[in-house]
Amino acid sequence: MADTVVLAADSTIGEPAINIAIFGAFVLVTLVITFRASRNNKTAADYYAAGRNISGQQNGLAIAGDYLSAASFLGIAGAIALYGYDGFLYSIGFLVAWLVALLLVAELLRNTARFTMADVLAFRMRQRPVRMAAAISTLAVCLFYLVAQMSGAGGLVTLLLGVEGDAAQALVVILVGALMIIYVLVGGMRGTTYVQIIKASLLIAGALVMTLWVLTEVGFNLSTLLGDAQQTSDTAGTGINVLAPGAQYGATATSQLDFVSLGLALVLGTAGLPHVLMRFYTVPTAKDARRSVQWAIWLIGIFYLFSLVIGYGAGALVGPNEIANAPGAVNSAAPLLAFELGGTVLLGIIAGVAFATILAVVAGLTITASASFAHDVYASVIKKGAVSPNGEVRVARVTAVVIGAISIGLGILALQAGLNIAFLVALAFAVAASANLPTILYTLFWKRFTTQGALWSIYGGLITCVGLIVFSPVVSGDPAALFPDVDFAWFPLKNPGIVSIPLSFFLGWLGTVLSKERPDVDKYAELEVRALTGIGAEKAVEH
């Protein structure tokens, strides 16, 4: 049925010139908009929170732009194309997770914090230790996520831009990093927001076109699409039932438990991702924060439904062997399908969108990490609050450059070490779910929670999560491990969430009941009244 593309395994597809031209156009347009946006960047609230006057609908789009990383776009479609059902499971975890943010976190955070996650975590605690802990965990999550995106960018070029070799890939990572630093330095949060809005619109429009195209091919019949995907998989001799669960994770009892562990981290991680939380501060009120999550849930959900069609469409029309043998393997499913459907032009558009995706996500991560360092570590811990807002923003800008440079370096290293990108993203979610979410929930809802409880929960979650990874088959004792020749792995799972998340909740409770410090009832009253009524919430900046 499917007339598959004939291409050599090591060649690129499409016309690199078109891919580069479309990507270049995106960069040009967003840079112009970023420079225009920079005219309004005067105060700290402008730089960190876009003056808090992004509308709920715009912010919903920006959240989708921030959240739908290349791992979501290329990774999920590819996982569905190759493993079928198990790829679909990822997207469900990523989506359901937003209900935690909607019901328990977004509005209350908007009402109580100013710029960072630490603002709310330290609200009724001893400031410096809690801010330090929250900043460390923010930086850890952002760095894992940044490295994943950066090395993803390097991996994409071989496929899309027709360049090969370590040096060329490294050059692309440097280019992406440099652009990201420019967006953040010049545009601040407002510029970053516009980049994310444009990218989300392009991404969703591109996915819609591909989805409709695939559906036309199968007569708008889901059953036919699924049947075709299965048939292509059978013909290719993969021996995989792409319609049933278990193709990727069902092999052994350990891999099954690993999947449950991953599922937990996905659903509990989102509401603890610092760059997601920071987006809630860019709207004028808590009601707008609610509206932005409502928009985000619909946009992200619809996008993942498109991914289901695109993934099975790639499986049916391109075929699993073509995908697995293409440069970029799993990640090449969506681009290969675009080429199959619409030739070089559609491929060029999808390739440009994939790069835009990476740029928008890394810019959001960089501004979050730099805000956390400048606002929490520099202004509160080092200078003890004795710093002007302008001084703080200056430090944030310098930090953005430093973090950009570090992530470029680590991204190139990760790329050359062949580190699995999906795994790095899963690790960022696991750290967010373990170190951040328990403390956020305790802070907002548990009257007795104390500084010691917060510290035990943040550090306990962070250390357990990263520690278990170090002693897992991801790092050693496995042919696919980072260090395949040594074996110091004693923790059997690749995803630590099932241990580290409950442990962090437990440590938060234990640290609290064992602490001598009495909870600050006045501060809790202030936090609770502000969180639910919105009194004293930071106002939008008027220009």
Place this chain on the structure above:
Amino acid sequence: MTPPTERRMLTPEEYRQAQDSPEFTELRRRFRRFAFPMTVAFFAWYLLYVLLSTYADDFMAEKVFGDVNVGILLGLAQFVTTFLITQLYVRHAGRNTDPIADEMRDRLEHHEYARGTGAEGAPRG
């Protein structure tokens, strides 16, 4: 809403009075009555789905019509419930918590919870 004039900060006393007021107790009750059970419900439903996908793959591979099986349908049902809970929450907040929150915020801005100025049971809109 309020003019951006220089205003007196709220005192800890006022926050305590506001927190102890019956209208705040009602606001908190309405917020939690929806958010907490709904969180338990969607989390349990998601967990059930993940566990079924992991440990009951034969059941999930059962064909319902054509090539569409139980697993795909339950997965799509996760999307439907997520959209549904989102809309239900937005409606609940608009109808049941926003009016109290708006009114309390207004009264707090006018320092009506300062000691002795009718902290308890002031009439509501």
